[in-house]
Amino acid sequence: MNNKYIKNVYIENDKIYIKSDEELSKLVLFSPKVLLKVNCFENAIDLQEIIKNNWCFFGEKSQFILCNDDEETTSLRLNQMKTMGENYICKGFNLKIGKQMYVVDIFVNGENEVELIIEKYKDESSSYFEIDTSYIRENFLHIKGQLKGYEELEANHNKSCGTEDMKAKLMIYDRNQENLEVNPSEVQGETLWFKIHIDQVPRSIEGNVNTLLIIEDRVLDVKFKEEVRFQKIKYEDEQGMKNLIVKSEEKTKSLVFHINGKLAIAPIIKRMSYEDGNIIINGNLNATIDVFQVPGVETVIKLSAADNSIIIANSLDVVQGSFSYVISSEEIGDIKRAFSGEWNLKIEMLEDNEILVSEDISYKNSEDDIILSEMIRGGRDNILLKAYLTEVEKKLALSVESEINIDQILSIYVGKNKLKIKYRTKENVDKLLNSRLIKTNVATASRELTCNKVVKKGKKTYVCHYKCDNVKAFVDEMLLKGVTLYTQVDTQEFKNVVSEINRYSIFFSKYDIVQSSKKYKNLCLKLYNDIFLKCPVKKKRVLFESFLGRNVSGNPKYVYNYFVEQGLDKKYELIWILNNTEDEVIGRAKKVKRKTLKYYHYMATAGYWVFNARQADEIIKRPEVSYLQTWHGTPYKTLGNDMFNASMPGVRDVNDYKEKFYRNSRRWDYLIAQNDYSAEIFKRAFSFDKVMLPYGYPANDVLYKGNNEKYINELKDKFNLPKDKKVVMYAPTWREDNFYRKGHYKMTMELELDKMMKALGDEYILILRMHYLIANTINVSDYAGFVYDLSQGCDIQELYLVSDVMITDYSSTMFDYANLRRPMVFFAYDLDKYTNDLRGAYFSLPEVAPGPVVKTTEAVIESLENISKVKEEYREKEEAFYNKFCHLDDGYAAKRVYETVFK
Incomplete structure (x- = not known):
């Protein structure tokens, strides 16, 4: 801070006068916590005006440096002057504002700067506002409290302050002189209610935003009856993400709004060991502020599978910044079964399940690439465990896997009482395959199949043959719950879990294999475009499809059921498009497998389409075809043109998604809406200008007709x-x-x-x-x-x-x-x-x-x-x-x- 010299300073008639060779027009009172701008007229500042306009910044005792604030802030220093007493220019000047007495001292500090001490004369009353009920709802803080010391307060002021017409207001202020005044929403005697909009709380600087209650010209502290800490509200300003926490001050229990954007941690592992089957991790959190004793803040260690498919989080005990975490041998097995491969480690701090901060974990010696390497043997599940630092970022990671890892089930061939499954491993198993030392058994929850033959296909691929009674039931169970693989290598056995089987990798016949090939698809599309689209459209042929052939469900199912109930399946040719043609369908409908030659033929020649999802761009709607889009729900989530984000399967760019959606919806002739609300949204979100059917959903008909005890x-x-x-x-x-x-x-x-x-x-x-x-x-x-x-x-x-x-x-x-x-x-x-x-x-x-x-x-x-x-x-x-x-x-x-x- 620069300097500006003056000749003299003194108090007279409640004003501070400054003698200087030049006129001073912009003055400020500076303290580490606040900067108060004050009016200066003819080199005099009015103390009454300063305190009245900035009363909330004057606590029991406030100390400021007097500064000029023209082009830059400069402290005012006395040039040549003998001070009274020691360094005091003025001591004990009494100033009364309303019914509050202040004592003002002016002195010169060791740097010859002019300082003011303004001390509030303590009222003997112990009056304050005590909050007994508080909650946050829909971004409003609601508080209800009582005036404590009410009788004493009323007596001291010779008038009632507890009536419904009293002049009371809640002042919320920060040290940048930003403030918010809130009037009571209700007053009953000594009980006051306030409703404070969180977004209006001053947020100009980090730290505490304080509160006071003003009644007439008296100032009361606002306190909670007991310690309180509310939810954290996240917001973003030009400096980045910050948190606003509503809480009680630790010592005084005063209501404060705490602005915090500085919480950071840099977790580091000091020691990591493997003892008695357990991994023991010891380290420091290295947090920027001590938050571990704050109610509601939880520290967790999080393990994330490399593909993010599985996340495991456990609470972490932190004592004076240090932590210890144990992963038991049972948990190691659970981790391996959940995901075989690399796991990343993070430490996170949460408040009310909201993440405050999340950081990777470092190791004390970043030169150590491998920290631990242990083979854990247990029954049919031998696990190779490694702890190491990632190559580029040098962050701690775990590898929990078998020595032999099945990377993927490539295909499953189903025959009469037999199965052939083609596997791919992560490792090169060429030597094991050549020496016939490897085979894989496959198990569902109900039974296990033993491999009786292995055929090498490559350095990482091989086919296992199995005998299997009731093979269809086994395959259905695989699809439903996945499988466990036991790979035997000489005398050892390694376990892998495949939780999801790709339905399209299962082949029941040679024809299935042919249908899965690119050549077959290209042939179908060529015939579709060159021949099928030139065949006549049959007006009585109706196609039904639900969720791209996934099952028989939704609005298409119940429109179809109406046809059957009314005997219309005799009048119309009804066809269901399905991925699995063994799905049950009532009535006389034909079942056609999706993406087959018959599928493309029927898509080209049907007079009606009844679908509830969008169709691929390769499908062409002919003018003679009536397309009934039934859709599949009333929207809560934004749709189509209304979407601002589209992190859905297969979607990377929201604008590209909207463009494709628009093109697809141009085919629709009719669109069903469950209600008027949906109809309005569909028109806008889908740019739909054809026939809207606000009829309710056919799928919900059964909720009225079937809502009885018997059914x-x-x-x-x-x-x-x-x-x-x-x-x-x-x-x-x-x-x-x-x-x-x-x-x-x-x-x-x-x-x-x-x-x-x-x-x-x-x-x-x-x-x-x-x-x-x-x-x-x-x-x-x-x-x-x-x-x-x-x-x-x-x-x-x-x-x-x-x-x-x-x-x-x-x-x-x-x-x-x-x-x-x-x-x-x-x-x-x-x-x-x-x-x-x-x-x-x-x-x-x-x-x-x-x-x-x-x-x-x-x-x-x-x-x-x-x-x-x-x-x-x-x-x-x-x-x-x-x-x-x-x-x-x-x-x-x-x-x-x-x-x-x-x-």
Whole structure:
């Protein structure tokens, strides 16, 4: 700070006068915590005005340096002057503002700078505002409190301050002189209510933003009755991401808003060892601030599989910045079974499940590439464990794998009572194959097949032959739950788990093999374009397809069922397009395998298409064809033109996605909407200008016609569900960040099934309906009798009917299930991220949801334990939700669709 010299300074008539050779117009009072700009007229500053305008910056004792602030801030220094006493120019000047007395001292410090000390004369009363109720809802902080020492305060001021017309306000201020004044939303005697919008809290600098209560001209501290720490609110300014934490000050319990953007950690491992089958990790966190004793902050160590398919997180005990973590031999086996290969390690700090900071882990000696290398032997699962530093970033990683690792099942050939499976390994096994020292057994949950012949195909590829009774059942089980592979090398055995089998790698005949080839596909497309598209269109031929042939489901299924129920399958030629032609279909429909020669022929010659998903660009819609797009749900998540992000399978660029979507939707002639809300969104999001059918969804017809005890009991028998317990269905949505590469999806089960079973197992069972992309990755074998995984091969409309309660999140299942007027719980553990960072949403779920929106398993359990109370509490919201989204569903949607499109 530069200097500016003056001749004299003194106090007179509540003003500070400064003698100088030049006029001073811009002065400031400077302290390490605050910079107060003050008016200077004829080289005099008014103390009354300074304190009145900046009262909130004057605590019990405030100390400032007097500075000039013209082009740059310069401290005022006395040139030649004898000071009174020691260095004091003025000591003990009394200043009264309203009913508050201040004492002002002016002195010269050792640098000859002019300093002011302004001390508040302490009132003998102990009055303050005590908060007894506080919560954050929809970005508002709500507080209710009592005036403590109210009688004394009233007596001292000779008038009532506890009436409803008293002049009270809450002042929220930071040391940059930014402040927010909030009037009470309600006053009853000594009780005051305030509602504070979080976004309006001053955020100009980091640190604490303080609060005071002003009544008339008196200032009271604002304190919590007990220690409080609210949720963290993330926001971004020009300096980057920051956190706003609402809490009580540690010593005084005063209400403060803490702005923090500086938390950082640099975890480093000091020692890593393998002892008695356990990995022991010791290290330091090296955090920039001490947050370990702050309530609500949790430190975790996170292991992530190299492909991010699996994440394991465990709490970490931190004592004075040091931590110790043990991975037991059992956990090592679990890690290997979850993912064989490289695991990356991070340490994260979380608050209310929100990540504050996340960092890779370093090692004390970055020259050591390999830190540990151990062979762990245990039964049929021999594990090679390595701890090492990554090549470029030198960050700690673990490798947990077998010496022999099956990288991929390339193909499965199914014959009569036999199987041939082609494997590829990570390692070069050429010598083992040549010496015939390697073979692989394959096992499902129910049985194991022993390899009886090995045929070498390459240095890393080989085919194993197996004998197998009831081969179809074995293959179906493989598809449903994956397989375990036991690779024998001489006298050792290594275990690999393949949790997902690619359906298209399974061949039941030579014709299947031919159909999977590129030559066959090219031939089909050539015949399609050159011949089939020139054949006449048959107006009575109707194609049905659901989710690109995945199954018989959704709106296409129930439009088709209407045809059958009305005997129209005798009048029309009905054809179902399926990936698996063994799927059951009622009525007289033909079943055609997708992407075969017959498929392309029927696509070219059918008069009607009834689909619920978009078709590939290679398919051409002829003018004579009527295309009924039934769609598959009322939108909560943004669609088409409304999307700002598209991290979905196979999608990298959102604008490219929108362009493809637009081209695809040009083919649609009719589009079904469940409600008027959907119809408006579809018109905009799909740029749809043809025939909108706001008729309700045909798939929901069964929720009206089948909602009876007899049919529901038949469905429970069909799904092997007990009839003496209530049924809860968990049906979460697809999250765009669950996708990381084609055919591979990450999905952690955030709903903690062990807690659910312990708390609810006596009264409830839980059925899972997971998204089809990750359904194969869910293993519920530890929860037999409580959890029923019905994710695959089950009609969700039938699951709605057997469920007494549904747990969902952002899924469009909420709009269908609402037709039953049964309770729902919304487990939205990632609400902010999902609606802001991923896909975006059309409305606020907490505002509209016809049930509680919760973020933890414990809150889900509490809602289910009090489900009758929840049902009553949300009765009005349920009614509003039903009226907005289900007003067109009545059991006759398929009839209306048929009469409009086909008659």
